[in-house]
Amino acid sequence: MKILVVDDSRVMRQIVIRTLRQSGHGGHDIVEAENGREGLEAVQREAPDLVLSDWNMPEMSGIDFLTTLRGSGGTVPFGFVTSEGSPAMRAQAEAAGAAFLIAKPFTPESFDEALGAVLGAHP
Amino acid sequence: MTVTLEPSLGDVHAVVEEVWSSFLGAEEPILPLATPMPPGGWSAAITVSGGWDAQITVNLTDGAAQAVTSTMLMCPVEDCADEDLRDALGELVNMVGGNVKSLMAGSAVLSLPLVGHGDISPGSHLVEVCRLELTWRGEPVVVTVHQPPTADPS
Numbered sequence: 001m002k003i004l005v006v007d008d009s010r011v012m013r014q015i016v017i018r019t020l021r022q023s024g025h026g027g028h029d030i031v032e033a034e035n036g037r038e039g040l041e042a043v044q045r046e047a048p049d050l051v052l053s054d055w056n057m058p059e060m061s062g063i064d065f066l067t068t069l070r071g072s073g074g075t076v077p078f079g080f081v082t083s084e085g086s087p088a089m090r091a092q093a094e095a096a097g098a099a100f101l102i103a104k105p106f107t108p109e110s111f112d113e114a115l116g117a118v119l120g121a122h123p
Numbered sequence: 124m125t126v127t128l129e130p131s132l133g134d135v136h137a138v139v140e141e142v143w144s145s146f147l148g149a150e151e152p153i154l155p156l157a158t159p160m161p162p163g164g165w166s167a168a169i170t171v172s173g174g175w176d177a178q179i180t181v182n183l184t185d186g187a188a189q190a191v192t193s194t195m196l197m198c199p200v201e202d203c204a205d206e207d208l209r210d211a212l213g214e215l216v217n218m219v220g221g222n223v224k225s226l227m228a229g230s231a232v233l234s235l236p237l238v239g240h241g242d243i244s245p246g247s248h249l250v251e252v253c254r255l256e257l258t259w260r261g262e263p264v265v266v267t268v269h270q271p272p273t274a275d276p277s
Contacts, residue, residue: 011211015195
């Protein structure tokens with residue numbers, strides 16, 4: 001499987017990829033993008049099986065990325081990894097078509113719980 | 124009359140401890156111990172606007188900023204460039220600010236983080252409502268929350 005990690009922070013992309021490994025999901029191909037606009041291009045180019053995206057990014061936010069993706073017919077499973085996990089933001093994410101929202105700071109356990117439902121058993 | 128509520132010191136402390144223990148190692152906790160902050164160092168700030176207006180700032184010494192970056196990137200301190208420090212400290216204040224914002228009522232928007240060497244002054248309309256003086260690896264770390272003055276209920 002292929003996972004697209006979208007975050008404007010290189011440090012956070014590294015932490016997300018490290019946490020994927022620690023949570024037992026390290027066997028997947030990883031593709032990276034720095035904002036929602038680049039994420040849209042990467043979805044077209046790479047056809048990932050899952051998108052993990054930050055919310056608060058320059059150029060195009062995560063929620064605009066998801067809304068544009070769904071508006072163009074894209075159905076790839078999409079989860080947010082973001083510093084805000086309020087009920088209002090979770091509701092907004094779900095309404096836009098996100099499968100889950102993982103709040104930073106996260107643990108390998110919270111990653112496994114969220115990704116397990118989407119990806120199934122570990123690779 | 125609008126009454127603006129403030130985040131409690133305990134809530135902000137809990138957020139900072141969770142961020143530190145999750146991403147910077149639970150074996151080296153951030154301690155509730157005030158250590159004198161020397162001049163200079165790094166500042167990372169993020170603003171919240173909407174139902175709650177505020178600026179959340181994290182101040183660190185050069186040594187603490189390098190240690191944060193080295194730990195988050197899992198690389199030697201000498202390999203961390205200023206660009207890496209700005210990235211890591213931006214994520215740090217983004218997590219602290221985002222989680223503090225989640226504690227507050229009302230719809231609000233988080234800005235992108237601002238990181239610099241030296242102080243980042245809050246807007247002149249903001250006053251300090253929360254100040255945490257902490258120590259990590261023997262280095263001072265200060266977290267502050269500024270917001271507009273609370274209206275006097277009298």
